Amino acid sequence: MLLIRNEGDGKSALSPEQQQKFLNDCMVYIQNLIKDGKLKGAQPLVREGKMISGRPGAFKDGPYNESKEIIVGYYHIIAKDMDEAITIAKGNPEFSYIKGARIEVRPIKTVEESTSFVYPKGE
């Protein structure tokens, strides 16, 4: 799972010209992933949401993380190992256009190593 993290509103600093270039680069990126059978799904996330904390009977909204960084979307990719996932993440156009962009690469747990339990696929 590639979690796209942006600091604040990084994309608003782009000019319409850069927005379009960025988008065209993204199209190439996605289409290459699809062609190689490596993309399972991708979605943007709405920036505003709720943070639930507390405990039953005393829930509250927040606290939010102090940092301005938020997850703005994800790519669910299929990679044979961490190295390949990292290579794919590095190819994401975010890095060329969005200041302070970060991508978190997190393998989805499919096998419990200690017991060899295979988790059911969430589909």
Place this chain on the structure above:
Amino acid sequence: MLVDHFFRHESGKMVSVLTKIFGSQNVDLAEDVVQDSLIEAMEYWQYHDVPDNPSAWLFRVAKNKALNIIHREKYKRQYSNEAAYLLSSGEQSEPADPFSEREIQDDQLRMIFTCCHPSISADSQVALSLKTLCGFSIPEIARAFLTTETNINKRLVRARQMIRDEKIPFEVPKGKDLELRIQAVLETIYLLFNEAYSATKGNDVIRFELCQEAIRLAQMLENENTIKQKGDIFALLSLMFLNTSRFRARQDQEGNLLTMGEQNRLLWDRKLQASGFEYLQKATENTVTGTYYILAAISANYCLAPDYNSTNWENILTLYDCLVEMDHSPVVLLNRAIVLSKITGAQKGLLELERIKNEPQIRTYHLFHSTQAEFFIELGEFEMAISSLIVAAKWAPLESIRVLLKKKISYCKEKISCDSSF
């Protein structure tokens, strides 16, 4: 893949439509909504493929955002009647849907006339047109015109303020008014074009695109049926196409400006040139004789010559004589003097320069002094040439020009020492 400049041009369309909906006093609001819509599209399309009709998608987003704002700020701002209409029509598309192709085209034309309103200062008109109609960002405009973003921002703020204060309506003027206002619009387009074309430094790619944008704006006027007299529009289009055809040949590898004589004519874009000649023909059929027509004809004469030495200087001089009658500015006279010198020699050229040398705008114009120097060099008067070159270097706006002038000075010094050694 999206077509070239899709975002820029869609942005221009949407700002125009939303300005009609919000009213011209709220043009900044329209710009904000459009910027938001573009980002939203980008954020969504980044993870999926671009939809089949990206334009419709964008407009739907913009429309919803507009509706939200009108609902939310119903009592805070003054909107045009269009806003109330949009509000009442809701989601259905009505016969006069403000987002139809025809309406979008009309709104862009209204936007041109609003941006180029004579009460707005010229540099603000240019900045506002680029921002709202052409979808350029503030940093891009600043880069193209070699100024700061703060500066461009100030011009935009002043322009919007003027639209509010003067209650400049969002409409295409009618009747007699239209003819007058078209001249004002053409002036702005020509200014935009010239600023982009003649700057010697800055981002070349952007400046070439600005030239194309100026052409695109003029073509919007050309395509408008309610405008009956199109001679000047054709003439300006001809001028812009002919000049743009030489764009890539005007500079050497280091970005130094080359004179017509130094340009590699193989780099001239023949396709653009052909369009220029076509428009010149159309202008001729409309029997225009305005400034743009003469400038286009001069440019055409340069384009027609296979090499610099076979330029038809007599033709060009005749055209300059016509131009001088309409525009007696010293810069025109300076250019005429150069042409005259090609026919009658540098001595005559120098005499012409004598006549304008005390004009205030000429005294500080580096090209006047470097032209004078060229004439002196032709006549072998290198001491005189050097003193002109020193003045030229003093007023040169760019370091690159100063470097060239200094090279010329050392050339003259060499000549002098050569002569004295005999």
